[in-house]
Amino acid sequence: MSYHLELKNVKKNFGSTNIIRGVNLKIKKGEIHSLIGPNGAGKSTLYNLISGVYNISSGNIIFNNKNIENLPSYEIYRLGLSRSFQITNIFPKLSVFENIRCGLLWNLDYKYSITAILDSDKKINDKTNEILNKISLAGFSKEAAGLLSYADQRALEIGITIAGGAETILLDEPTAGMSKSETERATRLIRNISEDRTILIVEHDMGVVFDLSDTISVLVYGEIICSDKPINVKNNKRVKEAYLGNFGN
């Protein structure tokens, strides 16, 4: 069986420190796949390897039957793999509307155009509004993104991430630092966008993880120790050890 995104024996060391020690990960098309693990396990590093922020030391990353390891980030994005960040990563001085529209440009084939006047292009503006409605930020479209509340900025970030129509999304702690009601809103949004997409998600809130995921992989000290259905992961002995046996009741 071929997988949508597959990591084969991926290794990464910074100097002599091995951060990722031979990760094998298989993600099926259309699933919500969660990546969990204790602090310092290498989750963010793994994201940065997949999305081309860092080069890998050895191994293969295969996306849609194409090797993507060590490609620049923008190339990976153009192949249809988009990501959000742990720290809010938006364009703070641009308006909320502009933020989303920037996310649409490449996939609507504007490239580096110096002749298209965006304000008079109905198609891209309609599409932008559609996404703004989807993330419930239409009311703020003219405000500078940096002035939004934290939860709204996170929603905007997800909006930028999905705007380009990427079919595969990596989400890095989308609910970190949120209140309960904000978390619920974010979870709804993720479920909403997952309909026709493959999603890999790093998350600390186990409620969210078990609520959303089709598959859960557990990363401990740079290795995947378990990758299975939520119910099986919950009962896995090694996972329990790694988490001191007290999660997901």
Next chain:
Amino acid sequence: MYSLKKNYKLILYFFLIFTLLFLPFLFTSSFALTLFCKMGVLIIFSVAYNMLLGQTGLLSFGHAIYFGLAGYASIHFLSGINNNYFPSLPIFILPFIGAFIGLALGFVIGYLSTKRVGTAFAMISLGFCELVTALTLIFVVFFNGEDGIQADRVTGNNYFGLTYGPQNEVYYLILFWCIFSVLIMYLLTRTPFGRMCNAVRDNQQRAEFVGYDVRKIRWMAFSLSAMFAGAAGSLHAINYEHIGFESVSLAQSGMVLFMAYIGGVGNFLGPILGAISLTYLDTMLSDMTEAWVLYFGIIFVIVIAYAPQGLAGLILMHDPIIRNKPSLLKKLAIPYVFFGISILLLVVGFTSLIELIHSLKSNHSVLKVYWIEISNQNFLIWIMFILLTILGILACKRSYTQTKTVWDEVIEDIKLGFIK
């Protein structure tokens, strides 16, 4: 409602262009015309520079290279027309050639320098600026050293009956190019490229994760900005019929940085305001006092410290009030008047003191400040201006706090309106 607002803006622009067309009839002195020409050239240059600084977030200390080198080339083309190498080349085409030279140089130097951002980028640009300044003194054949080169612009064929002999013909040439290039630069900000420049400035990593090679965006911005700087340099050369090494130097690069900053880098119109006001001050102050460089520096420091968004920022911060509750502006009027008077006190006191100190270097004991003759031997005069300065500082401090309190109240009022 929206279309009405749009039409109102259009009418405003037409009115502005109309005024600009008739300016030479209102101000007939050659001094005024020369000043307008200089302003026009520097408007193009500073808007081009802001494409890099304000729009893309790249601080360059060497943008005069493209301005100056295009100027040198234009002077050589002018002498080429003079010496019948290409006698039919129209002079109004020269800015195109200057723009092309700017673009070519920007393309090459941009390739080398846009690999880096931030401090490294600024340092590379500084290096190139010093390098080119040194070249002007070394390659005497092309640059003619410290003297620079001259050429006569009244030459070649007179297309449309234009000889460029009278200054007002040069004014219209510059006006045309100024409106043309500023319009194009404005339209550029509305394109995908222009928007991505802002995106790269705001967040490089995110820009990559919407599919853009940020290096390429920076490189494009650099080249295009150099292109318009080249057009400005060409007009500069035509205007003065002379070009010297100072036009590629750090001083010229610094000047355009001042203009963009004091005008306001955050807004497209900022550099235009900066270019107009600083060119005016530059010309006026340098006629009136030898200490003008000092005043210049002080203005720059004060703007950076107290109004980092520049003149345009100061004006535009009233935008939310005008949009939502214009009646609140009345509340601000009185504090503004007091603040204005305090600043005036401080300016009069401080500049008079500086002029007094400056006058000590010469043997003349009498000097003129603000149309009044005073003597620097008079002890009372010194005391008076020192007191005036101190009074000015205190008044400024007080009225600043008062203005700020009223300002905060007004903004609070508007925010409340949002919640309802």
